[in-house]
Amino acid sequence: MKVRVNGVELFVESSGQGDVALVFMHYYGGSSRTWLEVIDGLKEQYRCYAYDHRGWGESDKSAVSYGITDLADDAEALIRELGLTRYVLVGHSMGAKAAQLLASRCPEGLEALVLVAPSPPTPQDMPPDFRQAMVHFYDTREGAEAAFNNIVRLPLKEHVREMVLEDMQKSCPPARAAWPETAMIEDISASVASIQAPTLILAGEMDPVDRLEAVEREVAGRIPPARLEVLRNTGHLSPLEVPREIAERITAFLSETVPGASA
Template identity: 25%
Template sequence: MKETLLPYHFPTKYLQLKEGEIAYVKEGKGKKVLIFVHGLSSNSDAWYRNIEELKKDFTCIAIDLPGYGRSFKNADEFTATYFADILNEFAEKLKLKKFTLVGHSMGGQASIKFASKYPEKLDKLILIAPAGIEEFTEFEGNAMNMVMNPKTIMATSDEQIDRNYQMNFFKMLKEAEQMIQDRKNIKKSADFEQHAIAIQKSVKGMLDDKVIDDLTKIKTPTLFLFSKNDMLIPNKYLHPLLTIDELSKTAKESINGSKLVMIDDAGHFLQFEKPTEVNAAIKEFMSCK
């Protein structure tokens, strides 16, 4: 995928972990460190509209998780626990003693697991439309796994890719054109099948490696950000009666003392669609003791 992805908005760095090479970006020289963790089918460049502003006050690091972007693709599993362990190894390699995780969607679920498993490493926790709050039955999970299989992923047409991305936004942005083009271009990559397998295993991992019980164990100061017009969570097909207000309330009540910010006129990709509002919420939360 390295050869087909368009250049990221910030220079790409690489770090060798036990299993393979991890790609990441690092901007800013602030004392406080933010590590950004992307969601399903995404990469570190998804955070560039946030890093542009936040690098003025913080050291901003965004990782390409295994299976995604310019990082290695082969792994036996892609669960929240696996990603949490990767994040821990990554942070140790960079000699980071204390930092804040900023996780979106699947990256939010991985960040929840990290906070439960490695609480001593965290300064604060910021969860943006995190996966793992909404629970699914075994039947619902099996249905989702059947749909998200490598062959189906690899056969996705350009037109369907456009529709899929439109579902992530309240109002489509021209700034999203690069990520959409990247998704189309990677169909030509030599490792596209490995990437498709990673997506399938990631979906299974989110369903199997639940974090709902981890939430109550978290003592780290936590900020939840949800958007009022999210079309992806809660799942409109499997849980048509569940509202985003109910889901966000469940999230907030699960972590004692956590804060909740709702963003207007934004879809699931709220940090990209409304960077000014999200960045302001992050700055305010980080300034609190």
């Protein structure tokens, strides 16, 4: 379905059941489809909503701005339009940075926060020339394949690999440019200290993008209620590499921290 928020239409997939909703926010290059196998392990207990960020997947590509504040504002407005009264934000990489900003506002109904291979709230430590090269990573299939091969550590099924490569290219140029040029270096560290929701951080042991030591220092070290857990032998695309493990860890965490979250 399409839901109009902040002047753009967002494509949203919904499934599952339960009193608590999970709202999934994808990475730079992904889409709502990134979460399909994770959701398969959660939809018996939770209502699940995965959506495409503005400029990505099947969502509107006519927006002017694609910053972290835009993504957080979209998520907040989408939750309001869906009428969710009890929900958990689940963000991956870029989506996790936007989720951190939204959680820092302590919005009504937010029960918990799950950050998977999260981008830090501080400006990402990356050479400017590499960030500039990132703008064009997804222009071609060859570029997408090169980027994919550099961030994955566990093998994916062939149909999943093809889905990832398709999603990487299914975006508009301004959205592809916004992350490396501006959103990646936006500093929201002062805001995340205000996060009050129970927070689970799932970091890939072999993640070459958001490295374990950086996640521990820059994310877990700045969010007061955060718990850091390590996904062994896993790269940056953990929702695709170890979806069952992520679903199990989310279920265990929510059963401890959110009243009535598990069936």
